[in-house]
Amino acid sequence: MTNARSKRAASPASGMTRRKFIKRAGAAGSLAAAAASVPAVSAGAWGGETMQDAFGTFFQDQYKKMSPEEIEEALARIERRALRETGVRIKCENTPPIPGVVFGYAINISKCKGYRDCVYACVKENNLGRDSQMQYIRVLEMDRGTRNLEKADHYYDSEIVPQEGKYYLPVQCMQCDNPPCVKACPVEATWKEPDGIVVIDYNWCIGCRMCMSACPYWARHFNWTEPEVPAEEINPLTHYLGNRPRMRGVTEKCHFCVQRTRKGLLPACAEACPNGARIFGNLLDPDSEIRYVLENKDVFRLKEDLATEPKFWYFSD
């Protein structure tokens, strides 16, 4: 069984890690090239890693196929690597989904005033690359009485918000129940977890960006460069499927703050909203706030005609 697994890992599907591996091996081979292109920090035969870690990452299997011990090793490798590269001692976990919980989100668009506090809380919580300019949440400004997403302004920058005659609609990953991104992924690097969160195994992602073109909500983002976070701003509490350090050439997206919500906390965006416009909870709990909203408010979802079944509702009151 183990043999079969490692054979699968060596298949071209693990292109991303293999590419890095070959690059590093090459760098080690020709010292002159290494001196010219590899920064001093990661210099060394295995890019600063031990040979065991470099091989471990290279032959690492897809998350769902790894045994608990292999996952433990993978988490330890991630922690070691973060410590070596940033000097920050992070904690990488793989908290499992809570049984009987499916997450749902609702936004009260009459309470959203477009402050973008959620956007920056998300950047901070999820270790989003500061120089790679990653943001999971987009707040769209639209004219009142219209809902033309094509004519929404993503870049509004007025002195004060809300502006007269405008309303604001935050868009992020809708954690679809029928996610088109999962169907588009050729290597099954992204899937829907039992608690409804669509997650990505960043190590398994080959960076083909098929999921990005499949997503109708502009929710997926690509790391064109190595995401860099200043050491003092790194959030050390991370999750394997969530906010752990990502690498260049992989896709990422909102994951309902999996590292927080699986421990019972609210997502960072919900906690940051000063207007209480964001309502989060368990769709399977009839007494939850989200269920009250869904049962008592006129809710709608974006692009409902695509049958993606988002678990993300909007309402106004």
Added chain:
Amino acid sequence: MTLFAGSALLLWAGLVVWSVSLAQSEAEAVELVRNTTPDGAEFWVMPRKSELTYYPCAQCHKLIPPNPEVRKLFSPHPSELDHGDERIWCLTCHDIEDRNTLTNLLGESVDFDRAAEVCASCHMQRHQDWMFGGHGKRRGDWQGERVIYSCPQCHDPHTPTIKPRAPKPPPPVRKGLARPLHPEAEEYLSVWERLESDDHD
């Protein structure tokens, strides 16, 4: 002259009370206020009294005879009352007999920590939404004990409308790309819209 001295004294007393209450709030842990929905579900509300600068109000008011005449008040009271289109004033919500409590429209005394019950006298629908989670903000956890903020913690009861403020910066534009035009710019118009807007016929 006496008026000036009086107000100075009041200000000083207020400062003392404020510093004392500050010291107290630092020492004590926040004690949540238990509430139940009409269905009997339990929820907890963040206390309010510990946030009040001049509480207990009777500290000063025991020296001042109650005056039910509708008038404008001065410091240390809020000078502005932009709530209810002049149909209400201080004593609609503040109890004239027991200065340390509020009062609802039925004339019942309501503790400051249960201020939401005063708001509910007029805003029934909002209050119901707030109790069940359709309005307001929850603190910390999505599961377990439900702790929510009380009305006056977001809305100043004297000027309850949330004031507009500056947004955080817009999303950056990738290096080498131009920032997209405003969606109503000429280039984004459809062919017929562009033809309509031209004066060439």
